[in-house]
Amino acid sequence: MxxxxxxxxxxxxxxxxxxxxxxxxxxxxxxxxxxxxxxxDADSLALIAVVARVEKELGIMIPKTELMKMINLExxxxxxxxxxxxxxxxxxxxx
Numbered sequence: 001m002x003x004x005x006x007x008x009x010x011x012x013x014x015x016x017x018x019x020x021x022x023x024x025x026x027x028x029x030x031x032x033x034x035x036x037x038x039x040x041d042a043d044s045l046a047l048i049a050v051v052a053r054v055e056k057e058l059g060i061m062i063p064k065t066e067l068m069k070m071i072n073l074e075x076x077x078x079x080x081x082x083x084x085x086x087x088x089x090x091x092x093x094x095x
Contacts, residue, residue: 001041002007002064003004008077011058011060011084012025012077012080013070014057015054015058015074015076016053016059017068018050018053019036019050019076022042022046022047022049022053023036023040023041023042023046029061031072031073032072032074032077033071033073033074034041034072034073035072036070036071036072037071040088044067044093047067047070048064048067050070050076051064051067051070058080058084060080060081060084061083062079062083063083066079068081070083
């Protein structure tokens with residue numbers, strides 16, 4: 001993995017694995033700041049699949065409104081930190 005693509009824990013490692021699978025790339029091809037669309041040819045459907053898998057496999061609910069912020073690994077890791085452990089009510093507005 002590139003020197004600026006450092007994962008910090010199991011949640012980030014699993015997220016990177018999910019992203020790599022959905023974008024059909026090797027995890028080692030990613031950098032923290034590489035742009036998913038411009039550098040890795042991702043499309044919005046792939047990013048939606050990433051969000052769905054993160055919710056299912058990691059139990060972290062990321063609001064669909066945050067999708068546009070998911071431009072690179074750094075942004076995804078930040079969103080995971082923000083929403084990891086957040087109550088469902090806070091994330092979705094529902095109890």
